[in-house]
Amino acid sequence: MRERLFPGDRVAAYVVLVVLGLVTVLPLLYMIVLALQSDGEVQSGDPVLWPDHLQWQNFSRLFEAAPFGRFFVNSFVMAGAITVSHLIFDPLVGYVFAKLDFPGKRIAFVAVLSTLMVPFFVRMLPIYSIFASLGWIDSYQGLIVPFLMDAYGIFLMRQFIRPLPDELIEAARVDGAGEFRIYLRVILPQCKPALAVLGLFTFVFQWNEFLWPLIATSRTEMRTLPIGLTLFNQEYFTQWNLTAAGALILFVPTAIFFVITQRFLVAGIALSGLK
Amino acid sequence: MIRRRQALTAWLFLTPAVLFFVLLFFLPIGNQLMTGLYDADGVFAGLSNFSRAFRDPEVLHSFLITLAYAAGTLVVGTAVGLGLAVILNQSLRGRTLFRSVLLIPYLTSVSIIGLLWRNILDPQVGILNRLLEAVGLPGQTWLSTHPLATIVGITVWSGAGYTMVLFLAGLQGIPGLYYEAARIDGAGPWRRFFAITLPLLAPTTVFVSIIGLIGTLQQFALPYIVTGGGPGNATSLYAHRLFIVAFNDNDFGYASALSLLLLIVVLILSLVQLRIGDRADA
8 A cells, every 4th residue: 555645635745746747847838839929029028928929930930040950950860870879789788798608797897887977077078189180070970979878778778688588598599599690589579668768768868968069069050959059049049939949849859759658757767767 | 618609709799889988988088087187288287287176266166056056956856856756656646647747857958948947037038027926926037146046946847857756766665564554553644754754765865865966066058058157157067167178268188187076076976875775785
């Protein structure tokens, strides 16, 4: 039986939840209202909750004012490539640590896990210097390479693969299957739920990534959406309607992610312990 | 024979990972150790970059306000997250929906959060002061009068859902039997909370606090977007200072030293957490 707070606590609990739920959601809904206002309404100093005429053309004005299409593509390429890379390497490395026996395993595993403690700031400056000398600033590889895999994903996959029965692997070995074939045909198909969680989270977090794309790009056409939007706002600081329209575009993957994962979101985060 | 084949397979599969972690983690960290020993002109400077940090008023200021920011976020964020977790641990209708709605800000880009709140809080065009005035409260110049507290507020707003999830996991580890026994002994709800929930959640609370501390000590993007570190340097946190030293002053040696000092603090916190975690397991 679950702990109940107080006798007759249900009403109090709902009041708290509804208030905090509204505090969470209303600012995001207000973003939609803001995006559809006219310049006059947004600058009037008397904020409106419902615009006189819904200004859908704010979206096309946004794309004319700055290369938001390009920002979107850049963000998509960066987050997409990193996600694919994680889906290839995290389970492979996780499988090695979960199921194979080899000299140096403990040290290698501790070395991988120790990277969890390293703040991005510590590797940011040397990576920036090296990429600058390689000519990788303002390039896709420059945006992507620092995040090709990480210890979170590897650890998540290891934890998922460990309880899978060893007999599956032994049987395949007896049948003469090669090691990579065993991984690809026996292990990987069992990992679909974990791969879904890993892929979705990786994409959304990389889509939202701010610090590295800010540093690794300087030309407008290589900016990702979060950076492009922030810089756009600095330039068009009175046109909050356009900024809000851009924010809505940036919000799209989060919204899609939320709809897909709503029912297992909490369990997924608790499971992966992500960041 | 089989063992050797397995070892070969393992290291073959690990090759990309070894290359990645060596080239993009361990070599950069080693490089950082070296760079920290040189001054802005590339002349060997020994430990002077490190001692400079302790005498640099701007760095000391940024460190102190980062501590204030971390402490404020920790106290308020933990209280809100714990409260939400306790409420949502009961069997309520719509529990799953509330839980996941509260997580939306955690999945939302910091650019959206920062820009949105800057608009809402704006004294001229923002809606929050209008709402306050409508219910008879005075409007505030949030970001000019209480900039750091406002940044703490936005951080708590965006992180409460995540803290809640961590506490929910902790709450699920407390056996329901304890509560029943306490109830039979006549303990009221507050008594049960303080005598059972809070002490048994202690390991989770430590974990949440250290995770939160490590995160807030590295906070960069939110104040960068909302205030640009201002007004003056009232919200120029340590990471922002480091960013300015590196990319405005182009003093990579000094910035490397600053980043290593951050690494030391984070390592100490992580090791404390590992030790406490071990003790909780034993």
